[in-house]
Each structure stands twice: as C-alpha cells, then as structure tokens.
Amino acid sequence: MALVLNEEQTMLRESARGFIGDNAPVAHLRKLRDDNDATGFSRALWKNFAEMGFSGLLVPDEFGGSGLGCVEAGVVMEEIGRNLMPSPFLATAVLAASALTRGGSAAQKSEHLPKIADGSLLAALAIDEGAKHRPLQTAMQAVRSGNGFKLSGAKAFVVDGHVADLLIVAARSAGQPGDDAGLTLFLVDPKTKGIALERTAMVDSHNAARIEFDNVEVDADSVLGELDQGGALLEGILNVGRGAVASEMVGVSEEVFGRTVTYLKERKQFGKLIGEFQALQHRAAHLYTEIEITRAAVLKALQTLDADFDHAAAAVAVAKARAGTTATLAVQEGVQMHGGMGMTDQFDIGFFMKRARVCQELFGDSNFHADQLARLKNY
C-alpha cells in the first residue's frame, strides 16, 4: 500500500478541512472558554458534523455508517488538531464506535451504533485511574452480584464523560492490578445509581471527567466482549485511539509550524526579517524534518491498523511516541519564535501548546510508548 492518501481520502480531507476551518477555527474554542460553556463544545455543530457523515465514519454500513477505516478517522482528527476543535469525535465516533464494532454483541451493536452514526448518542471511555495512563494497573472492581456485577472504583481523565449517554468502563473482574488477564469492559448508563460524576475542565479548555462508582449495579448483558478477557479488546481500541490522537498531534504540529514560518517571514528585528537569521532557519528546518517523519510514521500506523489490526502495536507505539515529542517540540518552538507575543493569551499559539500537552498524556505519553516498543522487541 502506498504511504500516501488516495483520492477518496484526499477528498475527505478537503471536505473536513473546509467544514472545520469554516465552522470551528481556534476562535470557536476561545469563545467556549471565555463563556465558561458547560458542555465545552457546540451540540449544534456536532449535529452538522453528523449530517456530514463524520460521526459514522467508523460505523459499519449496516448500522447507518460509512464503514471506513482508521486512515479516514485520522484524516478528520488531523483537521480537528489544526483547528483545536472541541468535539465528541474522538470519544464517540472513534473510540466507542470501534469498541462496539469490535466487541459488541448483535444486540449492543444494533442498539448503539446507529445512534452514534446519526450523532444522537455520545459515549466515553473510562480507563485511567492514576496520574499516568496504565491500563494494566486497572484496580476498579467488578464483583459478581446476582445476574450481574457491582462496579466500585474511580476513573479520571474520562474524555467527554460529563456529557456521555453511555460509558465504556474497564474493570477488574479477576486478578490483581498489573495482571494481563482479568479485565472486562462494561457498557454503563451514567445515570445509574451509585455514580458520582465531576466535570473537570482541562488546561486546554477541553473536557474530561472524574467518575466515582460506588457499588454500581449492572446486568450481565452489559459486558462488552468476553468476561475476564477484555484486555486484548481494550488494547485494540486504545491503539485506534492512539493512532487518532497521533493524527490530531500531527495537525497541531503542522498548524503551529505553518503559523511560525509565516511569522518568520513577516516579523522584523535588527532591521531584518527574522527568517533571515540562520539560527532560526536551522531550527525551522529541523522542525519541518521532524514533522514530515512523524507524519509518515502516523500514516503507517493508521494503515497498519486497517490492514493488519492484530499486529499494529509496534507501529502505533512508534506513531504515538513520535507524535508526542514532535508536537511538544513544535509548540515550544512556536512560542519561542513568536517571542513575547507567543506568551500572550491574545495570540492563539498558547492554545496549541496546551492541547499538545493534553494529547501527549492521552493514552500514554512518549515514554510509555517507548517502553511498549522495548517490551514488544523483548529487551
């Protein structure tokens, strides 16, 4: 497979770029932040997004979606990254759609997937418990009770958890934190008794939630995938999410870099355009190189997820690690080269720096993925 976008993917990119650029440039996020918006994104815009077919991108045809792949989801994520558009796309259209498609029973699929495709259902993935992303360390308990289970524990950094109609929750139905086996995924209605939910606005003005589960009762048919064997399903879904977030970070990197190069060509100091200074030229050229290499690695990971899902782990680790370090470098260089102006809230660059920091942590930072790669290579 050629490591470039094909014609249909290029057309999708143009349509996403036009739509998001017109409707949700950085000013859109800025306004939501300044208004202290309780939802944190625009429901009206999400409706339009669904009408464009974006929310059903990963939903199979028979459930009302377009049945496309991770490359296409990445194409949309990149445009989201360029514009810092806050949207349920990642949590609902990418993660939940993949989780249900890959792990759902016939009943679960036909109940939820059409609603994801038409934009009427918002979902969220509840995984992380500690300060860092460590899915194997999941401690939340799922204890058998009658016909079902009782869930107890706490989750943090649940993206869009505050507005979700459906939670996908990882819990330990067997074994100890750190064990490979014993994880199970559950579909949980957030209005169930025993759930306490706190919206947390993050540094990037996007939303996540802290959720506490106190003996929350769920039915046996709320299990997504196989009991005690949810680890592989979870890892697969997370890899889709990691590829998607890596794409978003490519978008963030590209946009910051583009703005920075434009600035280098406009801003004068010491009687010269600052872009004439070799010190800055070399830093810009280095950053360009890092971004291009990362872009290739991310596309490779997305193509591998589509072509050989079960063997995509190494490519995904490379992509997420690279995207994290590249986006970090891009926003740091962006602020530095914009000088004092880059530090002002009035300038948009700082928004990109904040989003890059959040994306770096989401589903494992660069160190986490370096460790993953080392494990995969047995050293």
Next chain:
Amino acid sequence: MPDLDQFRSETRAWLAANCPPEMRLPMQNDEDTYWGGRNAVFTSEPQRVWFERMRDKGWTVPDWPKEYGGGGLDGAEVKVLREEMAAIGARSPLSSFGIWMLGPALLKYGTEEQKQEYLPKIARGEIRWCQGYSEPNAGSDLASLQTRAISDGDDFLITGSKIWTSYANYADWIFCLVRTDSSAKKHDGISFILFDMTSPGVSTKPILLISGKSPFCETFFDGVRVPKSHVVGTVNRGWDVAKYLLQHERAMISGMGERGAARPLGQIAADSIGSDEQGRLEDPILRGQIASFEIDEAALACAAERAVDLAKAGQGHPAFSSAMKYYGTELNKRRHEILMSAGGIDALEWDSERSKQGARPRAWLRTKANSIEGGTSEVMLGIVAKRILDLPGA
C-alpha cells in the same frame, strides 16, 4: 493485484534458490562488499555466484530499462524485490557509485550514445567509478571549485585537484565537476565530465582518517586530456547535473543506517550487559535511549518509504532528500554511540582478532563523517529552509 502477487511468489522462489546462504549473513566489514571494476576481486565464491546471478537478471539495477542492462521492473515490482531481499537478509550484489549516483544522472542528462556506452557497463559492474566533486578549499561550498578545463580543439585539458574522492585509488573512471568558464557566475561555468583514471596526468594519494581506515583519497589532475564528447549535459550547465546527482547521493547516505533483518539494538545491548528478571535491559536509562532511538529509526524508514511513494504520485519535493540526509546521518551517529555504550569496554578494543580488528569502534568513528560528507547537516538545513520553507536569504 494478482500480477504483483505472482511476481512476489516468483521472486521469493528465485531468491530462495539463487541467493547463497553466505550472502544472507550481515556484512562484517568493507571487504564483504563487491565493487566490480576492471581489477575486481571476489573475496569468496558465494560472493561471485550471487553477483553473477543477479547481474544476469538485470537486478543489480532492477529499475533501469532492459536496453541499458537493467531489470525493467516498475516501481511496485522493485519494492517487492527489495522487500523479499530484506526478508531473507540478502546482501546487495554490487556496491557502486555508478549505480547510486552516476547512473541516474546519465539516464536524465546523458546522450543516447553515452547511455549505451556507460549504463550497461555500470549495470554489469565492469567499470568502477569515483566522484570528483569536493576540492580542498571548497568543502560543502561545492560551487566554489577551481579545477579548470581549458578548451583545446576537440578536447579539454584538465588541471587541478579533488579531495575526499572515495576509492579513487581503485576506480577505473571518474565523474568530475570542472570549471569550463572562469568568467561566469559561480554556478554557471561548471561542466560535468567523465574520464578514465588511467589517463596521463591523473594521480591519487590516500587519506588516513581517525577510524584508522579510509576509502578517501586526494586526486590530482595535471593537464589531463579528455574529449569534449565526455561532457554530460550541456557545457557550463554541469551544476544541474551535479545537483540532481547530489539528491541521489543524499538519499543513499541517509539510508546508510538501515540494517534490514539485523537484531534490535536493545537485544544487542542485552547480549553484552544483561537483563533483569523481567527481561528488561539491565541499564534502564540506556534502555530508554535505545527505545527512543528505535522509534526514530522506524519513523525514518516510514518517511523514506513515503518519499518514494510521494515521488511516484508526483507530490514529492526535490529538496526533501536534504531533510532525509540530515536526519538519517544524525540518526546513524546516534546508533553508533548507543552501540559503543552497549559494548562498553569490549567496544574499545582496536586491534585484535576478537574485535574483528576493531570493527565496532572504527565504524563508530566513521559515522562522524556522515553529517559532513555530501553536504554538512548545516548545509542541508539551509537548503530545507530556503527551498522548502522559502525563508528569506541572508
């Protein structure tokens, strides 16, 4: 694509039957490479067999047209061939500046006569070439070269000197940049010319490097007589040819770190310094450095693949090879620093049977030139800044 699948299975079967087992082992040193030429020597029988079989299929240059001694494969087929060779660790049958650099320039700028004269000989490894680009006071400022070619009837008389001429002492012919118009602007008076290294007036002198070994020479020309028909492209427009060729050279140097089926660096390190009870490399900081190196190396391989695919789709940027050269060479230096760390004291042995005559430290020292030769990292960054990012000139 059933045709391509069929090509893959045929290629796999042919390689399995024809690539000797000895030619599937990692190379130990320069002597494992076959360079061809008039005075070529094979260091082993498998090396000869492998070269001759590949040559007869045109697969020393699989992508060149058959009429010039190539394999006539299209881009997708070449990719399949490379993948299948990599899968069994097959060595390249012929190392050649003729293939990597001169050939592509001849295909683009040569006359039909020149193509028919030189390309098949390059493909069959009959002429070993060296490159006469750098001069003692020019370095990466290549266009400031001073070697003069004075017109004398149908010939040029060439006088001057070159430096860093790789394997000049073994080469049969040289492709060379000479100044044919001293009054023109720096880039406008240069010509690209080919001549025999046995011509009267040519001499070479090896240069010893910090690695204790070196392919490099100084090369001197004292009134060397060369027919004007040996100019490639237009007289005084040699800079176009030179730039085109440099893109290929940079692509080649950026790929120097690739090792195909070689063991992961982390396992090489574990062999010498050990692992903990969970199988993790004993030195956690080195483990992290290795993993982050391997991430960058894997990503660079993706970028190299993508560059080829972009070029095929007509979306490539000609100066992108400079970005790849910059990154690839810096990465290769990192690889060898890690190999030295991983080897510890054992990697310091310079001259012993056990250390294969200091193969590791010599290779480490050699890589320090990667970010200098073919244009320094700083020159590459300058090219990216100006030609890709369009930043203003100083």
